[in-house]
Amino acid sequence: MAVTLGDVARHAGVSLATASRVLNGSARTVTEELSAKVRASADALGYLPNAPAQALARATGATIGVLLHDVADPYFGAIARGVGDAAARAGLLSLVTSTDGDPERELHAIRMLHAQRVRAIVLAGSGYTDPDAGRRIDEALAAYRDQGGIVTAITDHGPGYGTVLPDNRGGAAELTTALLGLGHRRIAVVTGPERMRVAQERLEGVLEAAAAAGLGGEEVLVERAEFTRDGGRAAVARILDRADRADRAGGAGVRPSVVVALSDICAAGVLAELRERGIAVPEEISVAGFDDIPLATDLAPALSTVRLPLADMGAEAVRLALDPAAGSGDGRQVLVAAEVVLRASTAQAP
Incomplete structure (x- = not known):
């Protein structure tokens, strides 16, 4: 059985995205220590780099994909605005896709964005509690990251993703x-x-x-x-x-x-x-x-x-994806505080 990039990542104790950056020639920076570990693991396992993956990793895609449940919902609209503004400041275009909270639609969208070679994918919708749906989506995202893509999330989508985590x-x-x-x-x-x-x-x-x-x-x-x-x-x-x-x-x-x-x-x-x-x-x-x-x-x-701070959350997800100093999002969590605001719709109980 052929050795995969995932095998190398597990052997080296790093994420798929980090292994890909080292072996597929990404312009995104990785420390010398991690690079040495990944290359040593690749040599030990006899890993052969994938040429198409190298091409994708070196590509400078100008698009960030944004997956959300419903663009008509003002919650997601505000997040999408934050993503779009941050992407524009970086000279990039944001491509927004609504999934209607359907795991199958989300899975299809991830695969389409992968095929379009977007620079990063921001998961702005809620994660799913169904383990099977979550596993299949994680596998599709792993394949995208295996070829140098970056994934960040707003709300918890599991370990390994750069996450903007509202309380x-x-x-x-x-x-x-x-x-x-x-x-x-x-x-x-x-x-x-x-x-x-x-x-x-x-x-x-x-x-x-x-x-x-x-x-x-x-x-x-x-x-x-x-x-x-x-x-x-x-x-x-x-x-x-x-x-x-x-x-x-x-x-x-x-x-x-x-x-x-x-x-x-x-x-x-x-x-x-x-x-x-x-x-x-x-x-x-x-x-x-x-x-x-x-x-x-x-x-x-x-x-x-x-x-x-919905728009700020969207912008932070883009920063995690693009900032080399933030490790391009890998596993990092940015906690976002929630604030109770009491207005006229609540009063003392009758």
Whole structure:
């Protein structure tokens, strides 16, 4: 069996991208110590360099590929703007592709970007909790990196990638603590689908803070939905309808005092549904979101949320990919703090 570049990387204890830079002649810098280790491993294993890979590694592609779930979502739009601005400052073009949160579409897009020989790929969507989907995407990215490509990610996509890591769990926990401080003890959480790692991290933050305050499962209602306006609207409709049915049946159908939607675009849908039902916000039910997209201050009432510097996160992902001093992103994590911002959509619990 032929020795692969992955074999050399494992033998030398380095990433695929580092091994490729040494053996395929990339212009990106690698320390003398690492170069010596990689070349020694290649000699020991009898590795023969791949000519097409060398050509790709030496290429100076002028494009950065950006994979995100939905370009129409202001969250991803703000990140894409940050990526595009940073790429333009470097004299590069950003190519944005929406995958609709579908692992198969993401896999196809990675392979297409690989074929187009883009200089780097920025993963701006959430990682997937499905191990099989994650494995297949990692394999496609490894093949791209095997030929000198660079991959950076926004949010956790596993070890080995340069990552801009927003504090999703901590931000959600701080938001929940702030709402508890307003006297809320019956919380409805509208979260994203289980396949999305970001949704899971944010939900975990809410549940951890609620549990620390002594709230149980009956006091924290979790409703799953797509991270869309329609998803948020449908989710809160289900929550309210269940409470109303329980009331009519003589049960404990108490409505939540606050709805925490774990994306702002979902929260916009929650507000729309409450408004249509004639439920006053925040007098009857408070509402909070997550991300602080530009729309958050334009909603009525203005949305309490968790602020993330979305455009800066996109720009940082590009910097990790292009800056040799940052190791071209390999395994480095840049932590991004989350900030709770309370506005008019939340108030003391009734």
